[in-house]
Amino acid sequence: MNKGFEQVIANNQGRIRYIASRYSLHNEFDDMYQEILMQLWRSFDSFKGSSSIETWLYKVALNTACTFVSKSIKHKELQQAISAVVRPEGVPGQENCQAVILDKFMNSLTDIDASILMMYLDGLTSDETGDVLGITANAVRVRVKRIKTVFEEQYIGEES
Amino acid sequence: MKLDDLKTSWQEQVKEPSEQENLAALSDALNQLEKETSKLDKSIKRRDFLEISIALLLIPVWCWKLFYSAGLMQTVGLIVLILACIYIPYKLLKAKQIKAPKSSSVSDFLRVEKQKLENQKQLLETVAWWYISPIFLGIILVTLGAQLDESGVPQINSQMWSYYGFCTLLVIGIYGLNKRAAKKQFSPMINKVDQRLKELAN
Numbered sequence: 001m002n003k004g005f006e007q008v009i010a011n012n013q014g015r016i017r018y019i020a021s022r023y024s025l026h027n028e029f030d031d032m033y034q035e036i037l038m039q040l041w042r043s044f045d046s047f048k049g050s051s052s053i054e055t056w057l058y059k060v061a062l063n064t065a066c067t068f069v070s071k072s073i074k075h076k077e078l079q080q081a082i083s084a085v086v087r088p089e090g091v092p093g094q095e096n097c098q099a100v101i102l103d104k105f106m107n108s109l110t111d112i113d114a115s116i117l118m119m120y121l122d123g124l125t126s127d128e129t130g131d132v133l134g135i136t137a138n139a140v141r142v143r144v145k146r147i148k149t150v151f152e153e154q155y156i157g158e159e160s
Numbered sequence: 161m162k163l164d165d166l167k168t169s170w171q172e173q174v175k176e177p178s179e180q181e182n183l184a185a186l187s188d189a190l191n192q193l194e195k196e197t198s199k200l201d202k203s204i205k206r207r208d209f210l211e212i213s214i215a216l217l218l219i220p221v222w223c224w225k226l227f228y229s230a231g232l233m234q235t236v237g238l239i240v241l242i243l244a245c246i247y248i249p250y251k252l253l254k255a256k257q258i259k260a261p262k263s264s265s266v267s268d269f270l271r272v273e274k275q276k277l278e279n280q281k282q283l284l285e286t287v288a289w290w291y292i293s294p295i296f297l298g299i300i301l302v303t304l305g306a307q308l309d310e311s312g313v314p315q316i317n318s319q320m321w322s323y324y325g326f327c328t329l330l331v332i333g334i335y336g337l338n339k340r341a342a343k344k345q346f347s348p349m350i351n352k353v354d355q356r357l358k359e360l361a362n
Contacts, residue, residue, distance in 0.1 A: 005190075012174075014173055014174030015174045018174060037190060038190065041190045041191075059264050059265065059266065059269075060264075062266050063264070063266055063269040063270075066266060066269070066270060066273075066353070066356050067269075067270070067273045067349075067352075067353060069349065098165070098166050098169040099169060099170075099173060101166070102166050102169070102170065110359045111356060111359060112266075112356060112359035112360050113359070115266075117163075120163075121163075121166060121167050121170040121171070122170070122171065122174065123167070123171065131263075131265060132265060132266060133265060133266045133267060133360060134263065134265030134266055134267030134268050134269075134360070135267065135360060147163070148162075148163045151162075151163045152162060152163070
């Protein structure tokens, strides 16, 4: 299992990092990241491949993030291992203008709308996003449209 | 700028691979933590089992005491304690019985999580009725019933007054702490889950 799991983390650490960053309060990032990894690790055995790995990952990560309560118990070795994997910047791509705009816009959205936007940008279909969140594909489309409108109202005419 | 313009940039950023050697250490640390968490889960289950076992084991003791009851007051007290020893484990077990989510989607997960939290909050808020009152009442009746004079009136000496005073303070303390935990710990968590559910519905 270890190798398969390592591969999943290797391919998805940016997503996990972003979810942990988006949903955590200022000083909770490490705890949240650790908890998401732990839940992914636990449910990895039960992942049967009936959905895509991204869908599974979003479900587990968002379920964990939505109900996260910071624990005072720290696991030193895991913290060290996380530090070695997670880049110090914390959130993806602060280095370019588009990422800064996106980050700013993402922070202006509700948690659920931010999740929908993440999955949309990630290329998940409305059906897949609906499956992750437990809402209809149509509801997802309506909300994506609404998010797009808000974005365009705020950033219309701005160059990337 | 349109939102779709950011898609490529986003996908490039979230797909940055990690170094394999660091991931191996991460995997080992997770494995270790999982073992420790399993141990913790087992100790919690053991504690619950112990609490329930003690309650159930006390039932025959109270039943046996019934045969040597000093009078009606003590009998009533013992019956109250027997019923409490049956009801308390039932209440604790019932609060843990949560229907599994229909799917692993965020909305189903949140609904189940909300139910779990509400059950726990309700347990704490009503602790006076299902835990404190029956035990306190049972103890009072049993001890008072053991000190009746010939005319059937309880004779309470200063030692017993101190004992009842101590029990009362203890009961008030337990009640206050439980109420506080329900309000401070569970209410904000329920509100947070509720907020997410509302966001999903909008």
